Amino acid sequence: MLNILIPVDGSRSALRAVEYVVQYRAVHDEVLNVNLTNIQPRLPRHITRFASSANIKILQQERAEEAMADAIELLSKSGVQHTVHVGKGDTADEIVACARKVQAQKIVMGTTRKNALTRFFQGSVVNKVMAMSDLPVEVVARENAGRLERFGIPIGLGLTFLWLAVE
Template sequence: MRQILVPIDPDEPARNRSALAQAIRICREEPASVRLLNVQPRLSGHVAMYFDPDELHQIQQQAGRDALEPARELLDAAGVRHASTIMSGRSAEVIAQAARRFGCDRVLFGEPGPSLAGRVFGSLAEQVRQLLPTGWYQVLGS
């Protein structure tokens, strides 16, 4: 059974919907399940020093659950098997790590709007493509 990774960014709802629509279509065509991923940014030491580590972890977990809820609801309504994970760190590195860790052979990003950062630094999908071995993973979207 295929395992599809869908990174969810609460700041990009259109992109999330696009990726989830692709995932639902794939799951209807072949045996597959979806792993939702929300990446929480690592906080600088200056910010983190004002929080108890457990409290900071709880805050990030709750923010991740909130970000993933619309995607979970959509997949539930479509009858698609799924699991979700919240991790923290640099987005491209964490997404590539999650794809390897969970045995995902596809990473779906959906279609983003134009972005100055994407033109300067390369899109997140391009960064993830560079971190994953060629031929083992399929990164869809831009």
């Protein structure tokens, strides 16, 4: 049985990684145990001091369930055995920790195609996980990033440098 971890954040890219695993199972006719994980960020102090910890946990659980709903539905319809894990904290750290906890044999992650400049300024959870984990990480790329992501950041960066040069 192959034990796989799939981080899911509710995006189309993450769902594409789940679809990839379902297709993999159909082609290889191998028994899979899929672990879905959703990592909720820690909320800032100025928010948490006004809400009880119980309410914060409920909010994070609802967000996690919403983010994983489509992935769970797809796996259930396909008959793939799966378990659900919810973490809290830094996304890359928690993904690697969850992979160790569930003794995953590989991590399958979805991503959007972006240029190097965009990835540099936005950061990449996929790159961080690949650097931190000793497990194989399969990256399933979806279509290209939107126009704003592809052109907005480089243009904004160029305008910033132009503005600094003028002053």
